[in-house]
Amino acid sequence: MKKKEKENILYKIENLIFRYDLGKEKVEAIRNLTFDIPAHSFITLSGPSGSGKSTLLNLLGLIEPIQRGRILFLGKNLDHLKESEKNEIRKHKIGFIFQQFHLIPVLTVEENVAYFLIRQGINRREVRERVKEAIEAVGLWDHRKKKPSQLSGGQKQRVAIARAIAKKPEVIIGDEPTASLDQKTGHEIIEILVKMVMSYKTSIILTTHDPMVQTYSQQNFHLQDGQLILG
Numbered sequence: 001m002k003k004k005e006k007e008n009i010l011y012k013i014e015n016l017i018f019r020y021d022l023g024k025e026k027v028e029a030i031r032n033l034t035f036d037i038p039a040h041s042f043i044t045l046s047g048p049s050g051s052g053k054s055t056l057l058n059l060l061g062l063i064e065p066i067q068r069g070r071i072l073f074l075g076k077n078l079d080h081l082k083e084s085e086k087n088e089i090r091k092h093k094i095g096f097i098f099q100q101f102h103l104i105p106v107l108t109v110e111e112n113v114a115y116f117l118i119r120q121g122i123n124r125r126e127v128r129e130r131v132k133e134a135i136e137a138v139g140l141w142d143h144r145k146k147k148p149s150q151l152s153g154g155q156k157q158r159v160a161i162a163r164a165i166a167k168k169p170e171v172i173i174g175d176e177p178t179a180s181l182d183q184k185t186g187h188e189i190i191e192i193l194v195k196m197v198m199s200y201k202t203s204i205i206l207t208t209h210d211p212m213v214q215t216y217s218q219q220n221f222h223l224q225d226g227q228l229i230l231g
């Protein structure tokens, strides 16, 4: 890949195929996908239930292994990486947000955001700075001493975004992050994510059923039966 291409293309996906092996039966979840995901953008993946969105997200997040075809992440062929190198990418370059937030209930907002940074071995002073910046960016500084059970669904998702952004990742990946929120709160969450793309130069890739979310994205890729349908 040329240098400019490396900077502008976050993921290059080529002839990607993924099958779940259920003994006798095999489910072809991804069927020969080829497309580029640009860097520094808000990208959505849409499509009916079972169309392969979550599987693709798991492949992009290095959670599932590449079976056939290839994915280049910032120019690096994921298939050629050792498990330790993949762990490093997951730890430092990819932030995750989930439908059910996945916060640690016994920790406060600021401890939730700090937890993985401390585990990454980042020094305390830098952790403090990043935690403050991330919690302020999602508008929760006044709530930093609260536990997740004292927060609304929208506030919990803000904490999850703060935790993802505090890593300073290249990309934030989210599987239906607004699905358990009401419309208004969902809008607010998406607006925060749009702000992150602009101020942190990160990329965001979300799966969604919600046309509202798609109206915010710079590009939507629609999947059906594990294939890309051009819109």
Ligand code: ADP
Binding pocket: 020, 021, 022, 027, 028, 029, 047, 048, 049, 050, 051, 052, 053, 054, 055, 056
């Ligand atoms: P979506 O996120 O669009 O709903 P998925 O990626 O979850 O789609 O699923 C794509 C296809 O793969 C579906 O047919 C689904 O039933 C199947 N599938 C997903 N996860 C598994 C699994 N762990 N084992 C077997 N089949 C699976």
